[in-house]
Amino acid sequence: MAAILHSYGTFDSRTKYVLVEDIASDVNLFLARPLIGPLVFENNASDARDHCANERNFLSWLRLSSYLAIVSVAIMTSFDFNSQPTRLERAVAFPLGLTFWALALLCLVCGVGNYLQTIAMYSRKVPLVQSGWRTQLLGGFVCASVIACCVLFLVNNAIYGKN
Template sequence: MKGLTAPLGLSLVLENKGNVARDHLASERTYLAYVRTSLATASAGVALVQLFSLSSSKSLTKFAKPLGATIILFSLIILVFGVFRYFVTQSSLVRGYFPVARKSIAAVAFVLGTLTGIVFGVLVAGTR
């Protein structure tokens, strides 16, 4: 039964020996975590635009759309990366390997931290 694929090649059926099912289900949960992070980031971008647009400060209003668009674009990058990571992990698990994601997690954390710092800086500068 190992290696059976659907006619379109979109699904894979593996024999459940050892940790096969657990590993593949963990990979799916990780993909869903990327989707959740992407949705939360996109929601934060939309909320940021709305927050800055409601502000009476002109300096905050001019940063609203570019900063919100940047955050939403980054949320799309997180989603694409999650899809890519899911398929790489699935193909690696079939071959008996597991790819470790050290650099990518550090990159996502760095960019989210940088964007958070920029938003904080704009908010602090706008209150003066």
């Protein structure tokens, strides 16, 4: 395996990497020596495609977390370029911003956890399904929060007549 890795030029002679199939199944994959070495999986069938899909899934969670954090900051600072924020906007801005900040952190934790769990399952060659109850629950809560905020903002515009 090492000769194959060096023949493609992916690693030089100083690079220390972790061959996943050489690790015992009872050892934590991410604590294998060297600690900061890249994990190298044998590419059988669709393994490379599956790993890329897992990375894209993690990056999607990271992007969602970033968007929610940006929305949180925007709500907490009460962006309104036309006039002063209303009493309702001032009363709701901080709790709503904290809610979106908590959702951003939850999405980040869920994405990292899902990524690490999937990598550990790949190392044991376990078949897996990406979508679980945590993903569905968090996605539903994010959707409900966004819809509730849209309704809140529309009601606020209707009551106070802002454009």
